[in-house]
Amino acid sequence: MGESIFQQYMRKRNNIVKNRKILQNTHIPEQLPHRKEQIDKIASVISIALSGEKPSNIMVYGKTGTGKTATLHYIGKELKKADPKEMNCSFIYVNCEVVDTPYGVLYNIGNQVTVDPGQKIPFTGWSFEKVYSVLVDMIDNEDKVYVVVLDEIDRMVFKKGDDIFYYLTKINENLKKSKVSLVGISNDMKFLELLEPKARSRLGGESLVFPPYSKLELEDILQERADIAFDPNSIDKSVIPYCAAIAARVDGDARIALDLLRTAADIAERNGDSVITDAHVKSAKNSIEFDVVSEAIKTLSSQSKVVLMSIMLISEKELKMTTGDVYTKYSEISDYCGLSRLTQRRVTDLISELDMMGIINASVKSFGCAGRTKEIELSVPKEMCSLLKNDPLFKNLDRSVRTGQTKLI
DNA sequence: CATCCACAGGAAGATCTGGTAG
DNA sequence: CTACCAGATCTTCCTGTGGATG
16 A cells, blocks of 8 residues: 555666666767777867867768767867867757758757847748858857767768758858858768769868777777676676677677667666676567667558558568569558558659668569569568557458458459 | 560659748 | 748659560
């Protein structure tokens, strides 16, 4: 009586993790192991911002989880330490994967520049030119250097937002007092080639590459955080090398290594175990993979769900299929679900999207006289399909359609 | 070696959503 | 209310193409 339902869980939890925040991949540690060279290089370029001069633009390349974002956040923190009141220099960070439109980038920068709420740029409604000129005014209000970091900058070009870079690189020509220095972070080494030439020549200044972490470097990174996050007795010696080994196989991605360690600790705690073991890491690996895919499937648009459902139903009988097969099945199901039927052109795009998300595998292949089309194959385990079948969208889908017994096929 | 299938995928533009501005 | 804006979504129209087949 009177006991909260949560108390049983709290008693069961034996708190292996002392400091959970340390294990989040958003956490910026005091020291970034094995990134001294890159930090020095960037710092040496950026440092003149502190005396009010404009540093060259910088391009940073490296695969996911190689510490690019963490390094830049670290630089930002150090800049703030050197100039706490931001008299000469402000640091602005925008993640282009999150904001992802030209308007959104300007909006985001603008609302980090200004402190005056009456000056805020609205979320939508203004013309691009207006936002740009307001932003220029805001920046020129002061007399200082803005270091603007554009993370995942390659996503923007991919989404056809080329001219935003043109505008940002020429912004200094419209400024009288302040200056803007750009730092672009890209996962793709070919980023500059994809850019329009006029923006390319302006954006390219210094450039540097973050190599993937080796297995041993990953171990250092994990060890450093584990020392703070866990009691040394609550983690098996083999756990850190094991996490590092898995992540090293995926392009030395430190984010994956940290996710594994954190999830393994969570699982151990939830089970009421007192020590984290390799077995926990193994189930962490499965659980992460499952979560990523199921989250992706849940957030698909209705039309994409129907396309994926079609692929799943066909693959119950046939492993591989063509765009035409999918479209036939798609037409049938979308009618059943009461959705409007999209054109085949649009469905090919939806198939390509599913391919890029890694849920399916689709590659163009020529079958001679049987034409040239995409060969499509499900690339997640069959068990994932049940997730989709329970979706309210398909609750009226009758069994004959599900099992492919209809004459329509 | 030309043909021809069954699409791929680019370009341009229409439609819709959710917002500002006057 | 109308006029307008950016962006997502989708359509219409289109040209391009790898390789088995005749």
